[in-house]
Amino acid sequence: MNKYELAVVVNANIEDEERNAVVDKCKALIERFGGQITNVDDWGKKRLAYEIQKMREAYYYFIQFDAETTAPAEIEQRMRIMDNVLRYLCVRSDEA
Numbered sequence: 001m002n003k004y005e006l007a008v009v010v011n012a013n014i015e016d017e018e019r020n021a022v023v024d025k026c027k028a029l030i031e032r033f034g035g036q037i038t039n040v041d042d043w044g045k046k047r048l049a050y051e052i053q054k055m056r057e058a059y060y061y062f063i064q065f066d067a068e069t070t071a072p073a074e075i076e077q078r079m080r081i082m083d084n085v086l087r088y089l090c091v092r093s094d095e096a
Helices: 015-031 071-079
Strands: 001-012 036-052 057-068 085-092
Touching: 001 015, 001 036, 001 071, 015 036, 015 057, 015 071, 071 085
Parallel strands: none
Antiparallel strands: 001 057, 001 085, 036 057
């Protein structure tokens, strides 16, 4: 199993319950494909570097997890069609 980190940028114009539901959905996707979540880092509301869908701010979440090599592709495929997710990126974390 490899270590991965999923960065998720969530729409800031939605209610707290909806935003929590989006993050829970991301966690459920990871677990669905055999991943084990090790940490969820909530950075809160931040200003975007550039405007995305006419928005200047968004909420940032970083989810660290352990999974097999096939899991990130499956997770990203489903993240692509999720509502209220502006951007996402799944990268492999290397131990230093």
